[in-house]
Amino acid sequence: MFARMKSDIRAVFDNDPAARSWFEVVFTYSGLHAIWAHRVAHWFYRHKRYTIARIISQVSRFFTGIEIHPGAVIGNRLFIDHGMGVVIGETCEIGDDVVMYQGVTLGGTGKEKGKRHPTIGNNVVIASGAKVLGSFTVGDNSRIGANAVVLSAVPANSTVVGFKARVVKRDGVRVDRLDHANLPDPVVDMFRLLQDQIDQLNKALELRSEAAAGNDAATAEGQSAQSGGSPESKGGKTLHDIKNL
Secondary structure, eight states, X not given: OHHHHHHHHHHHHHHOTTOOOHXXXXXXXXXXXXXXXXXXXXXXXXXXXXXXXXXXXXXXXXXXXXXXXXXXXXXXXXXESSOTTOEEOTTOEEOSSOEEOTTOEXXXXXXXXXXXXXXXXXXXXXXXXXXXXXXXXXOTTOEEOTTOEEOSOBOTTEEEETTTTEEEEETTEESSOOOGGGOXXXXXXXXXXXXXXXXXXXXXXXXXXXXXXXXXXXXXXXXXXXXXXXXXXXXXXXXXXXXXX
């Protein structure tokens, strides 16, 4: 147990350049406290002491701002940096040497039973605000960008970004150019699509109105011809005949 605690402390020094001393890390790093509390809660959970396990996890959540369900399985040397707002679900499995930042959610997508949370491989980095939702695997050595929403499996050695998250690098090779200055805005794109549809409808209405006006004019000319010739005729006599009377 103490050897594992030492490896947890060493993981903090390996991943956080702001860590200065063991005393500071042990007494001030909330991510470390949450992991240690989870190990105690998980022991009770495995021995079917579910209420005690949940009490421990909720007390840890109150003091650290990190919510880890007692049923989650966590590997060695997990490092949670800052950690406020991190949520880890019951059936989540996390491998070794994983780095996780604040605001990360490892959750489910509904009320399904059984395995409903993600499995995180070894040496994975999950940036701040990322949401990994569903029962699938994030492969070893992968990177999940800040605020990404991951809803499907991620291959090993990949980098994923965006909403819905997409792979932009695999095995060190870029598969899609990421331009941080020109990220897509789905709301603006939807407004543009709606405006295009409105413009098309307006053009269709204009064409229909013009066609209806042409039909009305043709109908009027036809009725005039049937009633006695040109519009200048009156009672079978032209205006020229009337003037000569």
